[in-house]
Amino acid sequence: MLRTTQRGELLRRALRRCRSSVAIAPIAVAAAIGFASSVALAAPPKGGAANIAMIGEPQTLDPMASTADLVGTIMLHVYELLYTFDANWNVAPMLAESLPSISKDGLVYTIALRKGVKFHNGREMSSDDVLASLKRWMDMAPRGKAVAKEIKSLEAKGPNAIVITLNRAYAPLLAHLALPNGFAAIMAKDSIATPLTQFVGTGPYMFKERKPDQYVQLVRFDGYSSRHEPASGYAGQRVALLDELRFIPVPNANTRVEGSLSGQYHFADLLPVESYARLESTPNVKAVLTAPFGFPYLVLNTKQGPLVNVALRQAVQAALNDADMLGAGFGDPKFYSADPNHYARNTPFYSMAGTEFYGKGDAKKAAALVAAAKYDGTPIKILTSQQYDFHYRIALVMAENLKAAGFKVDMQVVDWSTLIQRRNDPALWDIYITHSAVLPEPTLTPPQLGDGAPGWWSSPAKDAALAAFNAESDSKKRGALWGNIQSVVYTEVPYIRVGNFNSVTARSAKLEGYVAMPWPFFWNTGLQK
Amino acid sequence: MTRYLASRLAGMAVVMLLVATLVFFITRLAPGDPAAVMLGEQASAADIAQLRASYGLDKPLPVQFAYWLGELARGNLGQSIFLQRPVTQALWERAEPTFFLTLFSIGIATLIGVPCGIVSAVWRGKAIDQVFSGFAMLGASIPSFWLGLILMQIFAVGLGWFPVAGYGDPGVPLSDRLHHLVLPAVVLGVVNSALILRFTRASMLDVLGEDHIRTARAKGASEPRVILHHALRNALIPVITVLGLTFALLVGGAIVTETVFGLPGIGNLVVSAVLRRDYPVIQGALLVTAGLYVLINLAIDLLYLVVDPRVSY
Numbered sequence: 001m002l003r004t005t006q007r008g009e010l011l012r013r014a015l016r017r018c019r020s021s022v023a024i025a026p027i028a029v030a031a032a033i034g035f036a037s038s039v040a041l042a043a044p045p046k047g048g049a050a051n052i053a054m055i056g057e058p059q060t061l062d063p064m065a066s067t068a069d070l071v072g073t074i075m076l077h078v079y080e081l082l083y084t085f086d087a088n089w090n091v092a093p094m095l096a097e098s099l100p101s102i103s104k105d106g107l108v109y110t111i112a113l114r115k116g117v118k119f120h121n122g123r124e125m126s127s128d129d130v131l132a133s134l135k136r137w138m139d140m141a142p143r144g145k146a147v148a149k150e151i152k153s154l155e156a157k158g159p160n161a162i163v164i165t166l167n168r169a170y171a172p173l174l175a176h177l178a179l180p181n182g183f184a185a186i187m188a189k190d191s192i193a194t195p196l197t198q199f200v201g202t203g204p205y206m207f208k209e210r211k212p213d214q215y216v217q218l219v220r221f222d223g224y225s226s227r228h229e230p231a232s233g234y235a236g237q238r239v240a241l242l243d244e245l246r247f248i249p250v251p252n253a254n255t256r257v258e259g260s261l262s263g264q265y266h267f268a269d270l271l272p273v274e275s276y277a278r279l280e281s282t283p284n285v286k287a288v289l290t291a292p293f294g295f296p297y298l299v300l301n302t303k304q305g306p307l308v309n310v311a312l313r314q315a316v317q318a319a320l321n322d323a324d325m326l327g328a329g330f331g332d333p334k335f336y337s338a339d340p341n342h343y344a345r346n347t348p349f350y351s352m353a354g355t356e357f358y359g360k361g362d363a364k365k366a367a368a369l370v371a372a373a374k375y376d377g378t379p380i381k382i383l384t385s386q387q388y389d390f391h392y393r394i395a396l397v398m399a400e401n402l403k404a405a406g407f408k409v410d411m412q413v414v415d416w417s418t419l420i421q422r423r424n425d426p427a428l429w430d431i432y433i434t435h436s437a438v439l440p441e442p443t444l445t446p447p448q449l450g451d452g453a454p455g456w457w458s459s460p461a462k463d464a465a466l467a468a469f470n471a472e473s474d475s476k477k478r479g480a481l482w483g484n485i486q487s488v489v490y491t492e493v494p495y496i497r498v499g500n501f502n503s504v505t506a507r508s509a510k511l512e513g514y515v516a517m518p519w520p521f522f523w524n525t526g527l528q529k
Numbered sequence: 530m531t532r533y534l535a536s537r538l539a540g541m542a543v544v545m546l547l548v549a550t551l552v553f554f555i556t557r558l559a560p561g562d563p564a565a566v567m568l569g570e571q572a573s574a575a576d577i578a579q580l581r582a583s584y585g586l587d588k589p590l591p592v593q594f595a596y597w598l599g600e601l602a603r604g605n606l607g608q609s610i611f612l613q614r615p616v617t618q619a620l621w622e623r624a625e626p627t628f629f630l631t632l633f634s635i636g637i638a639t640l641i642g643v644p645c646g647i648v649s650a651v652w653r654g655k656a657i658d659q660v661f662s663g664f665a666m667l668g669a670s671i672p673s674f675w676l677g678l679i680l681m682q683i684f685a686v687g688l689g690w691f692p693v694a695g696y697g698d699p700g701v702p703l704s705d706r707l708h709h710l711v712l713p714a715v716v717l718g719v720v721n722s723a724l725i726l727r728f729t730r731a732s733m734l735d736v737l738g739e740d741h742i743r744t745a746r747a748k749g750a751s752e753p754r755v756i757l758h759h760a761l762r763n764a765l766i767p768v769i770t771v772l773g774l775t776f777a778l779l780v781g782g783a784i785v786t787e788t789v790f791g792l793p794g795i796g797n798l799v800v801s802a803v804l805r806r807d808y809p810v811i812q813g814a815l816l817v818t819a820g821l822y823v824l825i826n827l828a829i830d831l832l833y834l835v836v837d838p839r840v841s842y
Contacts, residue, residue: 049698057801059567059611067569142572182571195613209699212612212619213793213801217699250694250791251801254678259693262686387804417561417806424565424574436570445571452573 044512044526049244052522053256053265057213057249062196064141067182069437073269073519074247076234077218078120079185079201082111082130083178084234087515089347089440091174092235094227095125095186095202097160099174106169106473107152112161117225119188120199120206127156132189134162140194143182146450147173169471171478175441180234180519204240204523218245231524233517241513241526260285260506266527267511269520271504273335284509288516292337292344292500294437296329296394297446299495303456304426306378313493314357315369316380316431319405321361325397326499329390338499342442342486348475349442351483354490359401359498366405379410383423383432387416391433394498398431423454437518438500442482443470448495449485457494533842537830541823548819549601552812553594562586563610563806584610586808597812606816607809609802616813619798626696627794630710630717630787631779635772637718638725643768645722646729650737651756661726668723677716677789684712694791713790717783721775728771732764739763765836773829780825781818 054073059066063075084094093099097112117125134154137144150170155163166173177184191200199207202225205218220240229236248265250256257275259265261282271279279287300307300316307313323338330336340358343349380402384395392413399409412429414422422428432454436445447453449466465488469481489495507514510528515521564580565572581587585596600607606616649661685693697706736742737760745759746752784796791797795814802810833840 051698057611059569059805060613066567067571071569142568142576145573145576182569197613211622211699211793212614213623213791213797214696215699244699246699248695248791252694252789252791255681255694255789255791258678258681258686259695262689262693264685264693264695415561415804417563417566417804418559420565420570421560421562424577434570447571447573452575454574 044241044524045528046241046526047243048527048529049246050242050266050511050522050525050527051264052245052247052520053250053259053268054247055249055253055256055270056251058216058247060195061199061207061210061216062194063180063183063185064137064144065196067142069181069519072181072183073521074216074218075185075199075201076180076183076203076519076521077205077245077523078199078203078207079183079187080203081178081180081184081186082113083174084180085178085440086235087233087517089233091178092229092232094178094235095130100164102473106171106471107166109164109166109173110157110161111164114225114227115160117202118223119202120221120223121188121191122223123188123190125186125188125202126159127162128159129189130162130186131156132192133186134184136187136192136194137184141182141184143176143179143444144184147176169473171470171473172441172443175444179439179441179444204238205245208244213249215249216247218247219243231515233515234519234521238523240523242522245522257506260508263508265506266508267514267520267522268506271506273330273332273502273504275506276504279504279506286507286509288505288507289334289502290505290516290518291502292339292438293503293518294435295500296326296390296433296435296498297495298394298398298498299423299432299434299446299448299455300493301426301430301455302458302492302494305430306375306380307430309373310492311369311373312375314491315366315373315375315405316402316407317357317359317490317493317496318362318369319366319401319407320359320398320496321401322359322496322498324361324401325394326501328393328397329498330501334502335504336499336501342489342497343438343482348479349482351479351486353483354487357490359496361401361404363401363404370406375406377408379408381410381412381428381430383412383414383419383429385414385416385419385433388435390501391435395433398433426454426456435501442485446495446497455494457492459488459492461488461492462494530842537827541820541827544823545816545820549598549812549816550594552815552819553597554590556806556808556811557590557593559806561806563808566805567611601816606813609810610807611802611805612807612810616809619810620795620814620817623793623795623798626706626710626792627780627783627787627796629707630714630783630792630794631776633710633714634717634721634779634783635776637714638721638775639772641718641722642725643729646726646768647733647756647761649726649730650733653734658730661730665723665726668719668721668726671720672785673716673720673783674785674789676719677713677786680712680716681790694789696791696793709790709792713783713786713792716786717779721779724775725768725771729764729768732767733760736760736764762836766833769832769836770829773825773832777822777825780821 054070058070058074059068060071063071063079080094082096083091086092095114097114100109100111102109119125131154138148150166152167153165157163188200191198204221204224206221208217208219210216220243226238227236231237253272256268257271260268276287279285300313302308326336326338340355341350341352382395384391386392399411402409423432439445443449448455448457465485469485472478472481511525512528513525564577568576608615609619612619645661649658652658681693685691691712692709696709742759745755784800787794787796799814
């Protein structure tokens with residue numbers, strides 16, 4: 001369907017923006033082709049400044065105020081969380097002394113804090129700071145607000161521990177406290193304000209200056225109190241080897257590629273996939289492929305319009321050819337995979353439950369379902385944007401699939417700002433297209449698994465499946481329980497997860513010690529002279 | 530003259546008020562929402578509504594407009610939603626790259642356009658005229674982003690003479706920052722030289738056919754003196770107009786070139802503000818640009834007085 005050049009442009013635009021506002025960086029089983037060698041055997045050198053080309057200017061520097069990944073990636077160097085993820089996506093302690101002690105009924109979490117951890121203003125962190133930070137997070141951060149509903153009380157237990165009491169057992173709590181996206185950053189209590197004007201955290205780097213559209217400059221925090229466990233993913237020891245990090249907004253993806261090739265940027269985020277071969281063939285640059293990075297998904301309106309009828313939603317699902325949509329969206333199969341299972345085979349949440357309904361473009365079956373559901377011919381309003389070109393391409397295939405099954409289609413192509421506004425009004429759309437990332441905890445995304453997100457999916461089967469999943473803390477049992485949720489999603493069709501896509505980034509060969517993770521980080525990373 | 534100036538300035542005030550009204554309502558009538566962009570994908574409708582209210586975006590449009598006009602009258606362009614600083618400061622920070630880029634581009638465009646235009650006119654129809662006319666067509670047709678990427682690949686990636694993009698590392702001296710402007714200035718210079726070349730050529734051809742040129746030649750003036758002193762001076766008015774308009778356009782931000790070269794100029798600011806619906810920045814930037822445009826036009830009209838003694842107001 002697509003010529004190579006179209007595909008190129010498509011991916012260039014898609015990947016350029018995918019972490020700017022929509023996506024949350026993925027769990028990604030960081031397949032990281034070309035990064036294996038990046039874990040240097042000898043300690044990387046100390047000193048120097050790294051130029052890091054990002055996809056744009058961050059929306060804000062307040063890590064709680066936005067769920068955009070760009071914000072999380074930068075501020076993860078300044079602020080730390082109580083918990084974080086290791087290389088295998090297990091929750092590991094960061095500012096917490098260790099994993100919490102949890103009461104037998106799963107309601108009371110006692111979290112001991114590390115002693116002697118210094119903020120950038122030189123003051124030692126205490127439970128007061130942690131409480132003030134978590135309260136702010138629960139008051140203002142979209143993720144924090146969702147967690148706040150589960151929390152009965154939040155108290156200090158002396159200067160070095162806090163106690164969280166829940167209304168009901170809620171297993172995703174630690175994952176929420178660890179996720180570096182719209183995150184529960186621990187801030188110095190005296191710096192807390194809204195809007196945030198001082199950025200005082202405990203991270204290995206301190207905020208120095210922000211010049212919009214030029215750079216966000218971070219410098220090493222010499223008083224950093226590191227953990228002592230070996231580094232693993234975001235967990236363990238952190239050493240600020242580089243004197244300075246400069247996060248430079250470079251919205252043009254080609255410019256990021258050229259800047260990497262010329263050596264001006266030591267790291268470039270989210271590059272067009274067609275640059276992969278060129279990066280690979282240049283000796284002073286390493287291409288990094290992260291797979292899977294994210295997933296496009298279609299949200300169906302369950303509140304108003306023809307798709308309130310679940311039978312019609314099932315007809316839509318049957319009509320769509322997910323593999324064709326991915327092909328249109330991402331071109332070369334190297335950069336996508338048409339997986340019906342929401343979680344990969346090597347993760348605890350792998351399940352094939354319900355996947356027999358994964359869209360294969362069966363127009364006959366869909367037409368029969370449409371007829372049985374007594375579809376009255378009301379056009380299906382598809383809301384999409386060209387800002388993410390792969391959204392648009394997917395929408396084009398979707399529209400044809402739907403027409404073949406007997407649906408009437410009304411394609412509405414708008415810009416991204418308009419889409420994220422209009423999707424909040426159930427009268428304006430029936431299906432909209434967006435994407436997210438594969439996260440370590442299934443209920444963290446897409447937001448339709450929570451309450452009140454556009455689509456307004458609410459059903460007894462959903463509530464029952466989610467309640468069982470959230471109440472279970474045994475990871476082995478949670479895998480099967482996730483299968484139930486996946487099955488309900490395939491049956492009630494509140495959203496359709498099309499498949500997975502991968503991302504390309506580049507690093508300079510001089511940048512040593514870099515470990516590919518979805519939210520890039522630059523502690524333990526040095527620059528060869 | 531004084532009366533002329535006064536009437537022009539009064540007209541300017543009316544234009545600015547019209548621009549302010551248009552800019553405000555067009556920006557607000559376009560769909561989209563800064564609060565949704567700020568909060569990101571995971572935010573709920575309630576979160577978005579709360580943030581909208583905190584910026585006063587939930588108030589009726591006329592109320593917001595009256596408030597904005599009131600602030601404008603006090604010289605306050607408002608506060609950027611995303612940049613956490615006043616719009617005037619955000620604009621001021623972008624002024625340096627845009628100003629120097631404009632200056633260099635106009636310089637390059639003039640150095641290419643005016644001499645080539647003169648040569649084309651003097652040797653009209655000859656091979657050199659064909660070559661320059663071809664160049665003008667090419668310059669006018671080449672998309673600036675394409676030329677930018679090509680120059681970037683040759684001179685920045687290949688030869689390493691210039692940086693690929695940006696406006697210098699933190700704390701570098703002005704000379705370093707200006708080094709970053711060379712490639713974008715060449716791009717804009719080449720693209721804009723085409724129009725200047727065509728105008729210079731046409732205007733020179735008109736003047737070269739006039740009686741006073743024949744008289745000058747008859748008096749025995751040398752050919753260079755005829756062309757540069759008698760013809761060029763008279764041919765300059767349309768060229769100055771084009772130069773002025775190009776200058777005014779570039780001051781408003783060379784959007785594509787600034788984006789390709791990652792320059793933190795006015796154009797870049799406007800584009801990102803539009804994509805995020807940062808209303809105060811869009812309004813402020815457009816208003817200031819419109820003001821500059823009007824002022825530059827006035828300056829051009831006054832410049833005619835200097836160039837051509839026949840002009841009087």
